[in-house]
Amino acid sequence: MAGTGRIAVLGAGAWGTALAQQAARAGNAVTLWARDAGRAATIAAARENQRYLPGVALEPAVSVTAEAAALDGADLWLLVVPAQHLRATLAALPDTGAPLVVCTKGVERGTLKLPLEILEEVRPGAAAAVLSGPNFAHEVAKGLPAAAVIASRDAGLRGLAAERLGTAGFRLYGGDDPMGVQVGGAAKNVIAIAAGAVIGAGLGENARAALVTRGLAELSRLVVALGGKAETAAGLSGLGDLLLTTTGPGSRNTSLGIELGRGATLEAVLAARVSVAEGVATAPALVARAAAAGVELPIGAAVADLLAGRLTVAEAMGRLLARPRRDE
Ligand SMILES: NC(=O)C1=CN([C@@H]2O[C@H](COP(=O)(O)OP(=O)(O)OC[C@H]3O[C@@H](n4cnc5c(N)ncnc54)[C@H](O)[C@@H]3O)[C@@H](O)[C@H]2O)C=CC1
Numbered sequence: 001m002a003g004t005g006r007i008a009v010l011g012a013g014a015w016g017t018a019l020a021q022q023a024a025r026a027g028n029a030v031t032l033w034a035r036d037a038g039r040a041a042t043i044a045a046a047r048e049n050q051r052y053l054p055g056v057a058l059e060p061a062v063s064v065t066a067e068a069a070a071l072d073g074a075d076l077w078l079l080v081v082p083a084q085h086l087r088a089t090l091a092a093l094p095d096t097g098a099p100l101v102v103c104t105k106g107v108e109r110g111t112l113k114l115p116l117e118i119l120e121e122v123r124p125g126a127a128a129a130v131l132s133g134p135n136f137a138h139e140v141a142k143g144l145p146a147a148a149v150i151a152s153r154d155a156g157l158r159g160l161a162a163e164r165l166g167t168a169g170f171r172l173y174g175g176d177d178p179m180g181v182q183v184g185g186a187a188k189n190v191i192a193i194a195a196g197a198v199i200g201a202g203l204g205e206n207a208r209a210a211l212v213t214r215g216l217a218e219l220s221r222l223v224v225a226l227g228g229k230a231e232t233a234a235g236l237s238g239l240g241d242l243l244l245t246t247t248g249p250g251s252r253n254t255s256l257g258i259e260l261g262r263g264a265t266l267e268a269v270l271a272a273r274v275s276v277a278e279g280v281a282t283a284p285a286l287v288a289r290a291a292a293a294g295v296e297l298p299i300g301a302a303v304a305d306l307l308a309g310r311l312t313v314a315e316a317m318g319r320l321l322a323r324p325r326r327d328e
């Protein structure tokens with residue numbers, strides 16, 4: 001056990017709760033902060049997050065609160081709020097000077113900012129890192145083996161964060177390419193919706209494998225265009241997470257795509273869920289961000305059009321298949 005201080009986890013969804021468990025397992029006292037006082041009290045009383053992560057008993061070292069003052073003593077903050085709410089959530093909380101590790105995957109609509117870019121606007125100059133990888137919350141919560149990358153330009157911070165959060169069963173690699181890591185985490189959710197739609201529409205496993213592979217090419221192009229490294233796209237936060245999300249039955253993004261592929265409307269799918277599928281809000285923002293950098297995302301654009309009701313799955317596939325043939 002490496003951790004010794006207090007870690008604050010902001011956002012008591014599935015991933016925030018799983019990371020709170022992991023931080024406790026790594027030897028830290030943990031404050032899991034929820035924005036809603038009633039929900040915090042319910043989780044604290046049940047010692048379980050029945051809404052977002054049912055069936056997992058909270059570690060004794062995890063305390064749950066909605067009080068901002070409880071964040072004061074934490075020497076590391078994990079931000080685990082959906083991308084569209086990250087800015088407002090952080091802006092409403094006091095700046096204690098604690099280093100920030102953002103665990104959110106997505107692009108903010110309107111501003112087209114990635115999580116660390118949002119942090120830079122809300123907490124200019126704060127020490128910040130990003131944690132990302134192939135990590136279904138329910139598996140990490142149970143302590144099943146997993147790996148992720150903690151990337152920051154600040155080598156001291158990524159070492160510290162890996163030391164405080166890692167255990168033998170949650171293997172954390174350092175990375176110096178936070179841009180590449182963030183783009184991978186945001187793009188894989190969009191490609192997962194496309195992969196799910198292909199499966200839901202009965203187009204077959206061959207089609208999914210082709211689409212995921214071409215999706216990785218899109219993701220890699222965007223990583224490089226935004227200043228990241230191609231090898232980051234081939235690592236845990238790129239290929240690794242793409243593989244998990246597009247094939248694992250537990251993915252919210254893939255399952256949303258499957259339902260769309262079977263003919264459900266987006267409104268009906270979202271109305272039946274409490275949990276977030278980040279690819280929905282991210283798809284149009286990612287495509288716009290890529291376009292601003294001169295990068296075309298054919299699969300991303302097809303997903304954005306599908307979600308907006310501008311295309312059916314059959315039309316989206318037809319458009320992708322009709323693209324001019326070229327060398328791989
Ligand atoms: N669940 C997973 O397996 C993983 C999730 N992530 C990422 O972690 C982030 C959080 O996802 P989950 O914990 O899975 O979410 P979730 O779907 O389990 O829970 C939704 C979360 O959003 C919060 N929320 C909803 N409306 C809000 C608002 N208006 N303002 C502030 N917060 C609001 C809820 O309080 C809750 O914490 C996402 O970016 C996701 O992509 C990353 C790795 C794994």
Ligand SMILES: O=C(CO)COP(=O)(O)O
Pocket residue numbers: 105133134135136137189192241244245250251252253254276277278
């Ligand atoms: O990010 C994730 C796994 O790494 C979770 O994926 P979903 O949000 O699609 O469930």
